[in-house]
Amino acid sequence: MKYLLYIPFLLFVFLAVSCTNGEKYVIEAIDNQEETHEIRQSVKPKQAIHAVDTTVIDHICVFGDHVFFSQPVPDEVKARMQGKSMKNQTRIGYDDLRYLTLPYYDFDGEVQSGEMVCHKAIAEDLVHIFRDLFAARYPIASIRLVDDFDADDESSMQANNTTCFNYRYISGTTMLSKHAFGLAVDINPLQNPCVRGNRVQPKTAVDFVDRDKDFPHKIDADDLCKRLFIARGFRWGGHWQGKKDWQHFEKKIR
Numbered sequence: 001m002k003y004l005l006y007i008p009f010l011l012f013v014f015l016a017v018s019c020t021n022g023e024k025y026v027i028e029a030i031d032n033q034e035e036t037h038e039i040r041q042s043v044k045p046k047q048a049i050h051a052v053d054t055t056v057i058d059h060i061c062v063f064g065d066h067v068f069f070s071q072p073v074p075d076e077v078k079a080r081m082q083g084k085s086m087k088n089q090t091r092i093g094y095d096d097l098r099y100l101t102l103p104y105y106d107f108d109g110e111v112q113s114g115e116m117v118c119h120k121a122i123a124e125d126l127v128h129i130f131r132d133l134f135a136a137r138y139p140i141a142s143i144r145l146v147d148d149f150d151a152d153d154e155s156s157m158q159a160n161n162t163t164c165f166n167y168r169y170i171s172g173t174t175m176l177s178k179h180a181f182g183l184a185v186d187i188n189p190l191q192n193p194c195v196r197g198n199r200v201q202p203k204t205a206v207d208f209v210d211r212d213k214d215f216p217h218k219i220d221a222d223d224l225c226k227r228l229f230i231a232r233g234f235r236w237g238g239h240w241q242g243k244k245d246w247q248h249f250e251k252k253i254r
């Protein structure tokens with residue numbers, strides 16, 4: 001009977017090993033072992049591995065002392081989402097979603113703990129992608145739930161917030177967005193706006209519409225974030241004709 005106590009530990013080992021099988025997706029930016037070692041030395045641990053309840057996690061990745069993982073949406077997070085990003089409807093429920101803990105480097109180079117809600121079908125992809133971004137010290141302004149902005153996409157974008165799930169329509173249409181199913185992620189939206197004709201979202205991003213200009217945090221074809229998402233089967237809004245959505249990555253799952 002006492003051997004049952006080892007199950008959570010064995011689960012963790014299994015998941016950690018599963019995670020390393022995803023190494024093939026790590027792009028050259030973190031292939032340099034020397035640099036990886038240096039990063040590990042200089043990062044202050046903010047999340048200890050033992051702090052993770054291994055009985056609830058689905059996917060986990062570790063980089064140095066930092067842990068990236070997904071779990072079913074906890075009750076306290078559901079309470080924050082209800083009536084905001086989660087509306088009363090029958091198309092998607094909490095059981096279809098996962099809550100992610102994602103450490104990241106902010107624009108000041110400080111390590112922060114991000115949180116995100118996504119569809120369970122892409123939780124493993126996102127855990128790996130954000131681990132790889134972290135390993136390369138890819139700067140992200142903010143990763144908070146859109147509920148902290150009352151699920152108002154424009155406010156979240158103006159705050160340069162990286163986010164995923166929000167049950168909403170594509171702006172200006174009656175079609176549900178991929179965000180409504182937690183299958184799309186917007187990265188650093190201020191420097192990477194959505195542009196259709198003269199319409200710019202967020203409105204405050206007009207300085208970043210000209211993609212021939214050079215400026216920090218611009219997602220272009222060579223960008224590491226773009227390459228990591230494409231390597232995992234996502235489509236990029238920067239590739240679209242007509243409307244350009246430089247911040248947007250989405251995955252079709254059916």
Ligand SMILES: [Zn+2]
Nearest residue numbers: 184185186248
């Ligand atoms: Zn988007």
